[in-house]
Amino acid sequence: MASLSYREKTLYASLVAEILVYGPYFFLHQQNSVNKVAGMIVAIIVLQVVLQLVIAAFTRNRTTDERDRLIELRGYRAGYLVVASLMVVGLAMLWFHATMGQIHLDNPHVGLHFLSVFFGILVIADITKTATQIVAYRRAL
């Protein structure tokens, strides 16, 4: 860990937090609800704050520079592309299924299902952003 910069350490911590919190939500078969989504958002914030505080406490040099900022921008670009692409696909599927009469938009369960799907898109984008930044630190820019 000594060869990692402060930013890299925080990125690995973010990835761990994201997998720990989001993993059970998406990969354990369970009934999801608005309360679970809200609980998860609180959990990820608390876990991120705790992990960032621990890393900050044990890292002497917390300098960030132009390379860190460039890598951060690349991560956000990758995350945005994922959000934009999956939103288009998601909306197209919603339109397709609604047109075919397979789903009824006035059904409250459909709303909850799509909330879960769009929340999943944000999670995938966030993980993509973090993973892209981690890879960028290891590759030539």
Added chain:
Amino acid sequence: MPAIRNQIRELRGLREITQQDLADRVGVTRQTVIAMEQDKYSPSLETAFKVALELGVPLEQCFQYDPKGKR
């Protein structure tokens, strides 16, 4: 071959400056100095000038541009 190459490692060795010392003087992280030395990162013009200044050489002695190199 990368488009921008540099002699940071050699010049730093001649002056017995550590990567951390150079990083502190230039205002970047040690990991960025390592990435520059391995030709994995082309710094901004401002950082390139600062590196050359700290190593006591003109910019073109520290950094070289190869138009046939990979970006």
